[in-house]
Amino acid sequence: MATAKELQHFLEVLPYGEENNSFGLVGWQWCTTTDDPNVGQVSLIEDAVIKDSVVEVMVVSCAPEVKSRNVFIKFPDEKTFTGIGSSFPIANLQLKTIGMETGVEISCKSDKGDIYTILAVTSTSLCKFKDNQLTIPLVLVDGWNRICIDMEHMMSTIGQKFVSAEGIKVYSCCRVRRIFFSDSQYDDWELPYRLRVLPILEKQFKEIQRA
DSSP states (O other), X not given: OOOHHHHTTEEEEESOSOOTXXXXXXXXXXXXXXXXXXXXXXXXXXXXXXXXXXXXXXXXXXXXXXXXXXXXXXXXXXXXXXXXXXXXXXXEEEEEEOSSOOEEEEEEEETXXXXXXXXXXXXXXXXXXXXXXXXXXXXXXXXXXXXXXXXXXXXXXXXXXXXXXXXXXXXXXXXXXXEEEESSOOOGGGSOGGGOSHHHHHHHHHHHXXX
8 A cells, every 4th residue: 555655756556446455357347449359358367477366368369350459458447546647746556468469558637627648559659649649659568568658748739738647548458457547757767666666677687587
């Protein structure tokens, strides 16, 4: 659980409302963009390398028309919450790709009350802005990655002032361990231990050495 001091700098949404060191999808909703709910699946599993609980979001359909963006998880669950409402400008994710295209989409509110989305995807190498959506490349290496998205900067590139993050989606095919917002961009050693990615990478490196 986050301390009162940590809450001044960080808002954790995965896991959200963590109690008794449990890990789950409280506040999250898994979705598909097709009428067939069997095109994908979301599972809570233990990653074999880091020996820790993670969320796996996968497309399981072999149909060629089913893409990674047809299956995703999103926060908050709109049946329960109206929006995140976090003014922290940095979105942080610990994410591991599983050999296919994946992406992250964040909904941001401007000072005029309009909603814009920042879509970071591995399937593009170009930046573009259309219909209130800014698309940017998402570059991932094999294994676990720490992704930091400066929403305040991204909004400024389209002439808008960032006020708050209102929602986030994570598309298949990937595993996710932590998602949190922060008041600034921190080096790994400055983060609370549970939010650091370096211990994950150390476990990953040791596993590679043993192989």
